[in-house]
Amino acid sequence: MTDGPQLGFDTLQIHAGAEPDPATGARQVPIYQTTAYVFRDADHAAKLFNLEEVGYIYSRLTNPTVAALQTRIAALEGGAGAVCCSSGHAAQIMALFPLMGPGRNVVASSRLYGGTITQFSQTIKRFGWSAKFVDFDDHAAVAAAIDDDTRAVFCEAIANPGGHISDLDAISAISDAAGIPLIVDNTTATPYLCNPIAHGATLVVHSTTKYLTGNGTVTGGCVVDSGKFDWTANDKFPSLSQPEPAYHGLTFAEALGPMAFTFHSIAIGLRDLGMTMNPQAAHYTLMGIETLSLRMDRHVENAQKLAQWLDDDPRVDYVTYAGLPASPYADLVPKICPKGAGALFTIAVKGGYDACVKLVDSLEIFSHVANLGDTRSLIIHSASTTHRQLTPEQQEAAGAGPSIVRLSIGIEDAKDLIADLDQALTKATS
Numbered sequence: 001m002t003d004g005p006q007l008g009f010d011t012l013q014i015h016a017g018a019e020p021d022p023a024t025g026a027r028q029v030p031i032y033q034t035t036a037y038v039f040r041d042a043d044h045a046a047k048l049f050n051l052e053e054v055g056y057i058y059s060r061l062t063n064p065t066v067a068a069l070q071t072r073i074a075a076l077e078g079g080a081g082a083v084c085c086s087s088g089h090a091a092q093i094m095a096l097f098p099l100m101g102p103g104r105n106v107v108a109s110s111r112l113y114g115g116t117i118t119q120f121s122q123t124i125k126r127f128g129w130s131a132k133f134v135d136f137d138d139h140a141a142v143a144a145a146i147d148d149d150t151r152a153v154f155c156e157a158i159a160n161p162g163g164h165i166s167d168l169d170a171i172s173a174i175s176d177a178a179g180i181p182l183i184v185d186n187t188t189a190t191p192y193l194c195n196p197i198a199h200g201a202t203l204v205v206h207s208t209t210k211y212l213t214g215n216g217t218v219t220g221g222c223v224v225d226s227g228k229f230d231w232t233a234n235d236k237f238p239s240l241s242q243p244e245p246a247y248h249g250l251t252f253a254e255a256l257g258p259m260a261f262t263f264h265s266i267a268i269g270l271r272d273l274g275m276t277m278n279p280q281a282a283h284y285t286l287m288g289i290e291t292l293s294l295r296m297d298r299h300v301e302n303a304q305k306l307a308q309w310l311d312d313d314p315r316v317d318y319v320t321y322a323g324l325p326a327s328p329y330a331d332l333v334p335k336i337c338p339k340g341a342g343a344l345f346t347i348a349v350k351g352g353y354d355a356c357v358k359l360v361d362s363l364e365i366f367s368h369v370a371n372l373g374d375t376r377s378l379i380i381h382s383a384s385t386t387h388r389q390l391t392p393e394q395q396e397a398a399g400a401g402p403s404i405v406r407l408s409i410g411i412e413d414a415k416d417l418i419a420d421l422d423q424a425l426t427k428a429t430s
C-alpha cells in the first residue's frame, strides 16, 4: 500500500504503517516484544549505526510496532516523520531538545495544559532553558516576546482546559518571520479536527494517551516533524545544521534532509534521554487510532449538544466551548478545525468551589478523573487537582479558576449525559 496524500483520512487511520507482517503474513501489526535485533553481519551493524541503512538495533531507539504507529501518526498529520515516546510530557521535551540549549527560551501560550505550564515554568529551568508565557490571542505580544535566544513558539491548537482555539496561521507567520519553528500541541484537536502543519506548524506534539488511543489504557506521546523547516537558514539550530559531536560529527540537516529532525530525535533524543514508547503501548494506540474519525465525529456531536444545554441552564454561569455561536473563538472554527471544536470545555458553576466539588461527587456516568479524550465522559475540578500547583493568577490565565470544572465529553448517548449533569447540578446548587 502506498501511504500518500491521495488516500483519505479514514483509510490512513487503518492502513498507514501497517503492511502484512513480512515474516508471518499477520494482518494486524504484531507486538514485537523484543529488546534487540540480530545483525545480518558486522558490516550490516556498522551501516545501521552510521545511519547509512535504516533498520532495527535496540528497542530504546526503534521497534517495529512503535514504528508502525509513528508512520501512521505522521501520515495523519501530513508530516515527513514522527517519533513516539513514553508520554505527552516526554514528547514536549523531545520536541524542544534538538532546538534548545542553556540560555535559550521558548515563547509559550499562557493557555496551556496545567502540567505543561509547570514543566515549562519550573522543570526546564534545570536544563538552563526557560519559557515566556504570553496571551496568544494578542499576536503583537507573541511577536514582541521573541528575542535572539528564542528557539521555538509553542501553543495548543485547541487549548486544554478551555477549548480556546489558536489562530495558527497568524502565529506561524510570526514564528516564520523570526526564523524559528512553531510547535503545536494537537492533543485535544487530533489530526482529524486540525492539521497544524497545513497552517504552518513545523512540529506537532501529542499526548497519545488521550483521543489517539481513545480508551484510557496507556500513556504515550508523539512528535511529528513537517520536514519543511530549513534548519540551515540561520545559525540558531547548530545541533541540526552543524556537525553534531554527540553523533560522531554527523550533520543531520545535510545527511538526512527532511528527516533530519526525526533521525536526530531517535539517534540522540531517544538514545540519551530514553523516553521510549514500549511496543505494548503502541499496540493499544494502534487499536484505538483505527476508529479515530468515527469517535471524533461523535465526540463533537455530543459536545455541541451538551455545551448548548449547559449554556441555556441558569445554574451555569458560562460555557467556554468554541462551538457555541457566541464564543469569541467561533470565527476560528471553520478555519482551524472545520470538522468541529473538539469535545473539551469548561463551565463556571454558580456556587463556586463548593458547588464544583459537590457536582463532581454527584455525577454517576461522568467519571471524576485526571484524563481526557476517553470514550467515557470525564470531569475534573482543575483548581483542586491538575492546576493545583499553579498560582491563582496562573489558574485564571489558564481558564481553571475555583468555580470552573472541565468536561471531556464522551461518545455515550447525549440524553443520558444531559440527565446525569442535570441531577448532579441540582444537588450541587440547591
Ligand SMILES: *Cc1c(COP(=O)(O)O)cnc(C)c1O
Pocket (backbone or CB within 6 Å): 087, 088, 089, 090, 113, 115, 116, 156, 160, 185, 187, 188, 206, 207, 208, 209, 210, 219, 220, 221, 372
Ligand atoms: C495530557 C496532556 C499532555 C501531557 O500528556 P501525558 O501523556 O499525560 O504526559 C500534554 N498536553 C495536553 C494538551 C494534554 O492534554
